[in-house]
Amino acid sequence: MTFDSKSQLSSDIEKYIDPTLAQEMRNGTAERKVDTLFNYMEKRGQSFYDEVVTQLEHALQCAALAKQNDASSTLITGALLHDIGHIILDEHNADKAFLDTDLSHEEVGAQYMEPFFPETVTTPIRLHVPAKRYLCTTDASYHDGLSEASKRSFIVQGGVMSDKEREAFERIPHFRDALTLRRWDDLAKVKGLESAELETYRDIVQRCFI
Ligand SMILES: [Fe+2]
Helix, strand or coil: CCCCCCCCCCHHHHCCCCCHHHHHHCCCCHHHHHHHHHHHHHHHCCCECCCCCEHHHHHHHHHHHHHHCCCCHHHHHHHHHCCHHHHHCCCCCCCCCECCECCCHHHHHHHHHCCCCCHHHHHHHHHHHHHHHHHHHHCHHHHHCCCHHHHHHHHHCCCCCCHHHHHHHHCCCCHHHHHHHHHHHHHCCCCCCCCCCHHHHHHHHHCCCC
């Protein structure tokens, strides 16, 4: 598997992709685009990501960690949107196939956001799943610290990387951002944690549009 080029999404996956967000975002000012994106996340992000947090809570917790760590605007935006693919595919834990079937939410999310954001936003989105494989491969204690849902999806997503895969991953620009994002992703599943609301990220997201 290569990670540096867009992989073609199969028609099996494409049929699950909701086109409405992109259609709406294509029109209007940057301000309007953020409105559309945030409304969509607010509305569609109420389903559960795993046992303890909703998709929206997960996104907000991840973005808050990025912001607390003084990440760039693009990486904060990437953190906020890293799992947008799950929402676009309507994948959530009420659907029993969620995490058992891999619909490549990372690739769906990255490709979907490419017309709107630069590579510094979309590459960490695209790589946050192989980043988990990379970290599991290079850091023995990392895998043990994953949530049960994340351990399950690790297997579906390909398991341990070969040396060749690891080297290919390290050649991709922004791969370190993806590793950083991945560590926040793993921490962003805290039940009942109060997080800053979406509106906090309006200016940050708006300045990242291409
Ligand atoms: Fe995530």
